[in-house]
Amino acid sequence: MKTLLIGNPNVGKSVIFSRLTGVKVIASNYPGTTVEFKKGFMRFFNIKAEIIDVPGTYSLKATSKAEEVAVKIVEDADLIINVIDATNLERNLYLTLELIRKVNKPIIVVLNMWDETKHLGIEIDVVKLQELLGIPVVATCGLTGEGISQLVYNINEAKQSPLKYSKEPLWNEIGDIVETTQKLYHRHHTFLDVLQDLSIKPPFSFIIGLGVISASFFIMRSIGEGLINYIFDPFFQNIYNPLILQLSEFLRQGSFFHTVFIGNLVEGAVDYSQSFGLLTTGLYVPLVMVLPYVFSFYFILSLLEDWGYLPRLAVLADRLFHRLGLHGYAIIPMILGLGCNVPGALAVRLFEEKREKFIAATLMAIAVPCMAQTAMIIGVLGRFGSQYVFVVFFVLFCILQILGNVMNKFVKGQSPEILIEIPPYRIPHLRSIFKKLWMRISWFLKEAIPLVLVGILFINVLYFFKVIDFFANIFAPIVTNLWGLPKEVIGALIVGFLRKDVAVGMLRPLSLSLKQLIVGATILSIYFPCAATFVVLMKELGIKDMAKSVLIMISTTVVAGFILNMILSLLGV
Amino acid sequence: MISLDKLATGSSAKVISVEGGTNLKDRLHNLGVKEGMVVKKITGSSWRGPVVVTMGRTQVALGVGMASKVMVEPVEKSIDHSR
Numbered sequence: 323m324k325t326l327l328i329g330n331p332n333v334g335k336s337v338i339f340s341r342l343t344g345v346k347v348i349a350s351n352y353p354g355t356t357v358e359f360k361k362g363f364m365r366f367f368n369i370k371a372e373i374i375d376v377p378g379t380y381s382l383k384a385t386s387k388a389e390e391v392a393v394k395i396v397e398d399a400d401l402i403i404n405v406i407d408a409t410n411l412e413r414n415l416y417l418t419l420e421l422i423r424k425v426n427k428p429i430i431v432v433l434n435m436w437d438e439t440k441h442l443g444i445e446i447d448v449v450k451l452q453e454l455l456g457i458p459v460v461a462t463c464g465l466t467g468e469g470i471s472q473l474v475y476n477i478n479e480a481k482q483s484p485l486k487y488s489k490e491p492l493w494n495e496i497g498d499i500v501e502t503t504q505k506l507y508h509r510h511h512t513f514l515d516v517l518q519d520l521s522i523k524p525p526f527s528f529i530i531g532l533g534v535i536s537a538s539f540f541i542m543r544s545i546g547e548g549l550i551n552y553i554f555d556p557f558f559q560n561i562y563n564p565l566i567l568q569l570s571e572f573l574r575q576g577s578f579f580h581t582v583f584i585g586n587l588v589e590g591a592v593d594y595s596q597s598f599g600l601l602t603t604g605l606y607v608p609l610v611m612v613l614p615y616v617f618s619f620y621f622i623l624s625l626l627e628d629w630g631y632l633p634r635l636a637v638l639a640d641r642l643f644h645r646l647g648l649h650g651y652a653i654i655p656m657i658l659g660l661g662c663n664v665p666g667a668l669a670v671r672l673f674e675e676k677r678e679k680f681i682a683a684t685l686m687a688i689a690v691p692c693m694a695q696t697a698m699i700i701g702v703l704g705r706f707g708s709q710y711v712f713v714v715f716f717v718l719f720c721i722l723q724i725l726g727n728v729m730n731k732f733v734k735g736q737s738p739e740i741l742i743e744i745p746p747y748r749i750p751h752l753r754s755i756f757k758k759l760w761m762r763i764s765w766f767l768k769e770a771i772p773l774v775l776v777g778i779l780f781i782n783v784l785y786f787f788k789v790i791d792f793f794a795n796i797f798a799p800i801v802t803n804l805w806g807l808p809k810e811v812i813g814a815l816i817v818g819f820l821r822k823d824v825a826v827g828m829l830r831p832l833s834l835s836l837k838q839l840i841v842g843a844t845i846l847s848i849y850f851p852c853a854a855t856f857v858v859l860m861k862e863l864g865i866k867d868m869a870k871s872v873l874i875m876i877s878t879t880v881v882a883g884f885i886l887n888m889i890l891s892l893l894g895v
Numbered sequence: 896m897i898s899l900d901k902l903a904t905g906s907s908a909k910v911i912s913v914e915g916g917t918n919l920k921d922r923l924h925n926l927g928v929k930e931g932m933v934v935k936k937i938t939g940s941s942w943r944g945p946v947v948v949t950m951g952r953t954q955v956a957l958g959v960g961m962a963s964k965v966m967v968e969p970v971e972k973s974i975d976h977s978r
Binding site: 636649738 | 918921922923924925926927929931937938943944945947951952953954955956957958959960961
């Protein structure tokens with residue numbers, strides 16, 4: 323039996339979905355579109371039901387691709403669960419009444435966020451609402467789980483409303499229903515209310531924005547470094563290292579297996595960031611250097627998401643993004659790209675217009691370094707002083723601005739303006755944050771570690787067969803003369819096609835000066851996306867636009883590398 | 896009657912009409928910016944950012960260009976309990 327979860331965006335459908343479904347959840351695309359939906363399974367009584375989490379939609383009158391898909395999925399459904407935000411009855415009921423009128427299928431309404439109605443002084447007569455709609459209504463709180471069992475128990479009660487609806491304008495009906503069933507009690511403004519207002523009004527909004535961003539960076543850095551210095555690194559040095567040294571003795575330095583698994587010894591000892599063996603660098607880079615930052619980044623991101631700050635950040639950033647041919651909501655792919663460029667590229671689907679997609683995707687791939695890269699940049703440049711890490715980011719930011727302005731002038735087409743709903747602030751529930759965190763980290767471990775290992779194996783093979791030397795000599799003129807880097811950097815550039823963290827790590831053994839490290843780190847960020855991102859971008863942009871994008875990436879790299887090299891030299895770095 | 900972008904910040908107004916294509920009308924409609932709805936303007940174009948309006952429990956940000964297509968009539972707003 324096909325069951326649907328349908329409702330406005332931001333009503334907590336996903337939480338309800340995760341409460342109803344078991345472990346087997348698949349995210350997939352509706353055929354022929356880039357719109358994603360989630361599918362899971364639920365057992366109730368003796369029926370195994372398929373549950374589909376439909377993209378948030380405001381009405382059946384589709385105004386976007388996501389809504390079109392929602393409408394199509396509704397046509398195939400056997401039973402519809404309409405999730406409503408109880409704190410915003412009036413707006414949410416529009417879709418409910420449309421469903422009742424236009425869809426001849428059994429429906430049950432879920433009044434979610436029930437706990438919040440109490441905080442907000444909203445009282446809803448559920449029985450009366452049930453009467454007026456003609457279909458069952460269940461109150462739930464997705465986050466705590468209250469009401470979910472009642473929902474499951476009552477699913478069979480879902481029915482087509484027996485009530486007749488006239489052709490009167492819908493909004494009058496809704497107004498009547500709301501008036502009869504809802505009572506508002508006066509409540510004093512809470513701190514959260516005040517904060518909500520300030521987060522939007524200048525100049526406070528900017529102060530809060532800066533505060534949030536600074537705090538985010540600070541917390542992220544503290545957790546990241548903390549995890550590295552107090553947990554992961556000590557573990558590697560004190561527990562893992564002795565085992566590796568024993569293995570090293572056993573395999574004999576210089577032998578084939580030694581080179582593959584342990585890599586090259588540096589001054590008689592294993593240097594985990596330089597030895598380049600599968601069991602040494604292959605595990606150290608993703609687990610010790612990158613994972614702590616992936617954890618801390620996604621922890622902060624989940625907090626910001628669940629709290630509801632991101633749309634407000636989009637409003638603040640809107641003007642900035644206009645100059646780049648985008649609008650404020652483009653901050654979402656950029657922020658996601660900071661974690662991993664793949665979700666950043668996927669988020670480009672948020673844009674309906676080809677022009678926006680193209681600009682956002684290209685800018686993200688070029689100017690936004692993923693956490694794997696960032697963690698390595700911190701690891702490699704950190705010893706010169708953390709201000710140099712900021713220098714690299716500042717350079718990337720400048721490239722974003724300049725390139726964005728240029729693209730805005732020359733790319734054909736229209737870019738629409740921002741139009742988003744700003745949800746109320748919600749206190750994040752730690753449980754759902756950790757659940758999200760867990761999903762994102764396991765995804766990272768499953769995807770990243772194999773690729774890092776392949777990357778290391780790959781680069782060792784290429785070195786062995788002198789392929790690196792071959793390419794290094796071809797590109798030496800650009801690399802040495804324009805960028806001021808030794809031609810061996812080509813090795814890093816080649817590995818960078820596969821994994822950016824390993825690539826940045828390859829800068830270490832080259833004994834580069836500070837200036838060269840800054841140029842090298844910048845170039846590795848902007849020249850080309852990693853393989854995974856490249857594949858996703860190809861699907862999103864299509865071959866023609868992807869080719870244009872790649873051209874922009876390469877030319878930007880050559881020019882930016884040169885200019886950066888010159889400026890740093892002039893500054894005496 | 897004036898356009899939303901010209902409405903004074905902090906004041907409330909009733910939406911009279913939405914000029915422009917059906918798609919824009921529908922999208923605004925979906926979010927709650929529809930004829931007859933009373934909106935309160937929270938931020939203005941003084942900082943040239945998006946226009947943010949509140950309608951009951953819903954808050955929406957829209958670009959200045961879009962706001963210029965929404966025609967409104969200023970009203971005296973009674974005490975709003977919900978936000």
